[in-house]
Amino acid sequence: MPKLSINNMTVEVPDGATVLEAARKAGVNIPTLCYMENLQAIGACRVCLVEIEGSRDLAASCVMPATEGMKVQTNSPRVRKARRTVVELLLSEHDGDCQTCNRNDNCELQAVARELGIREIRYPGERSRRTTDSSTPALERNTAKCILCRRCVTVCSEVQGVSALFPQNRGFKTVVGPAFCKDLNSIACVQCGQCAAVCPVGAITEKDQIDQVWAALDDPTKTVVVQTAPAIRAALGECFGYPAGTLVTGKMISALRQIGFKAVFDTNFTADLTILEEGNELLTRLKTALVDKQDAHLPMFTSCSPGWIKFAEYFYPGILPNISTCKSPQQMMGAVIKTYYAQKLGKKPEEMFVVSIMPCTAKKFEAQRSEMGRDGVPDVDVVLTTRELGRMIEQAGIDFRSLADGQMDSPLGESSGAADIFANTGGVMEAALRTAYEVVTGRPLPFENLHVTPVAGLEGVKHAEIKIENTVPDWKFLEGATLKVAVAHGLINARKVIEQVQTGQADYHFIEVMTCPGGCIGGGGQPRSTTNDVRKARMAAIYREDEGKQFRKSHDNPAIRKIYEDFLVKPLGEKSHHLLHTHYHERKPF
C-alpha cells in the first residue's frame, strides 16, 4: 500500500495502482483520452502527463505505477504547457467541423481542449486524410476525426473477440479501421457499436436516422408508431442530466407522444411473447432429446441479441441450429404491429411505419435483414438508438425534465417484470426460468423474489443448475432432471462458452448470450460513457422496474393471453411460425 503525494496531498493506494488512480482517489482530475477504466492504459495520447519530483521527463500517469514517497504535481506550469501542446497537436490534424459533428457538445476532445483553455492552434499543417465509411446500416466512420487512441481496437478485440479494427499503415498515414482500410461491410463486423460507444470523438458513430423518422411523421399516408426496448428507460435520463440508473419510463412515453407517434408500445410486450415462444421451444427440444431420443440441437442459445447472431453466423456456423428460432422482441413487435394491430385499425401493413428505440446499433442491421418482414414490407422501418432519441427530443424542443409521466398504449404496451429484465445480462434466462419452471412443476421458481442471482451481475460467464422435482403430469419426463444453464455477455465470453460446449467440457441445456457487456443496458447505442458503475446503476434500476410490476412472469401478462386467444392461437403454432420465428445463415468472415 504505497503512500504518495499528489499536489502536496497524501494519498494511500493499493499495490499496483497507477498515478492516475491515485490522483482520482485524491479527488484530483487528470484529463485522459486513450484511457479506459479496466480496459486500456497504454499511454498513447499523452494527455494525462504529470510531473514527478526527481524525474527528468513528464510521465503518462495512466501507466506510471504509484510508488512509496512519490511526489506528483498534476498542475505545474510544465504540465499545463505540455498537455496544451499535446492537445494542440491532436487538434492540428483533427477534422474539426464541430458544429456539424455527431459528437458536438458531447466530445471528449472538445472537453479536454476546453479544460486546458486552448484558444488557438499554433500548428497549422497537414490534416488526417478523410475517408468515410457508411457501408453498414448501423455505423459510420470518418478517419479524419480519429485521434488514434485505439479504444475501439481494444474493445473490439478484448471485449467482443471480433477484432474487426486494427491500426493500418504507419506514422502520419495510420488509419484505425478494418484490414487494408476496407469498408466495415466487407469484413466480419457484428455491428454491436461498442466501438462507437467508447470513441472519444466522432470517428465512429451510430448511423443517424432521425430525419427518416421526422419524414415519416410528416407523411399523412403513414401511421407511425414507436416501440421502446426495456433498456431505454434506465438510460435515457442520462441524456438530460439525470444520474445513471434513473428510471424515466413515464417521461420517455410523454416525450414520444409529443414528438407525434400515434401509439407508444413497449418492446417488453414482445419480450413476454418471446418467453412463451422460446420457453416452449426449449421444452420441446428437451422432450425431443429425452423422450424421442433424437438430436434436438442442445444446448439451445437465446436469439434476442442481433450482434450475437451475426457473430455466430461468421465464427460458429456449426451452432446455428442450436440458436432459438425466435425473432428478437424488436422484430416480433414489428411483425405484430403490422398484422394484429394493423388489422385492429383497419390498415394495411404497408401503411404502418414502425420505429424502434433501441440501446443497440446492431438492431439497425437486424431490422433490414431480408428475413425480417413479409411481401417486401419490413417488420421494423427505422431503428433509433437511445442517443438518437435523446437528440430527437432536443430537436423537438421538449423540456424533458418537466414532463409528466405518460402510460404505454394498449394492448401492446402491457408487460410483466420478466420482460423488463431482458435489459440485463442474465435477465432473459431468469425470465425464461420464471415461466418454464412454473409450466413444468406448477410452482413458482424457487429463488428469493424470483431473482436467479447466480446468473445476475457482471461476471463474464455465469452458470446455474436447477433441480426439477414434482412435475405436473405433462412434463413427467423431466422429473428429477437437473437443468443446467449458462449466461455470457461480451462476445469474448460467448466464445469461451461455445468452446466449452464444443470440447465437451460443459453440458448445458440453455445458454443466454448478450452481445454487450452488462447486456442491453450496456449496449452500443446507449448514452456515453458506460463504465461498470454506470452498468450497475442501470441494472439496479431495471430490477426495481421489474419488482414494481403487478405481474412478474410473462405467462401472467393478460395481454399475452389475449393475443394467443384472439390471434396467435398457441405458442409455436402456425401463425407464430410465420410471424415470430426466423432462420440464420452462415457468413464468410472474409
Next chain:
Amino acid sequence: MIAENKPCECCQEAASTEELYKRLDDVMKEYRSKPGGLIPVLQIAQGLFGYLPDEVVQRISRGLNKPYSEVAGVITFYSFFSTRPRGKHMVRVCLGTACYVRGGKQVLDAFKKELGIEVGETTGNRLFTLDVARCFGACGLAPAIMIDDEVYQRVKPTKIKEILSKYQQPATAEGKGS
C-alpha cells in the same frame, strides 16, 4: 511437383499455386505455436508468392489464428511487405536522415524519371518496382539504394542508368547484380 500450369517466366522455380499453398501451410504449422511467428511467416509467404495477395493474407490469418485486421496492420506497417504484384527487381531508395540530406531525394527523382513510374509502382515490363526505404545501415556512405539484395552506396543521379542496365537483360534465371 512441378506445375502442371504454364510456368511463369520470371519464377526461378515454377510451382503451382496449390503447391505454394501447401508450402505456406507447412511453414505455418512450424510457426503456429511460436510467439512472434507472424512476421517470419509473412516474409516466407512473400518469398513464395512474390507479394502478399489477399487470399494469402486470409489464409495466414486462419492458419495462425490471428485476426485479419491485425495481419493486415502488420503488412501495411512494414514497407518491405507488398500487397501488389512486384517487378522482377525491387529498387529501394533510402530516404533515411543521412541519405536524405546527402541527396537521396534527387536519386529517387532520377529513378522515377528513368523508370517512368512513381513510388510503389511497377514498370510496364514487370522488370522493376520502385520503393522508398528507411536506412539500410549504410549511412556513412550515403546516399544508398538497394536493388534486390545488393546495396549501392554514394549513388549519384547520373549513375542510375548504368546501375539499372545490369538488370535489364531479358529475363533469365540469374538476373541479379554481382
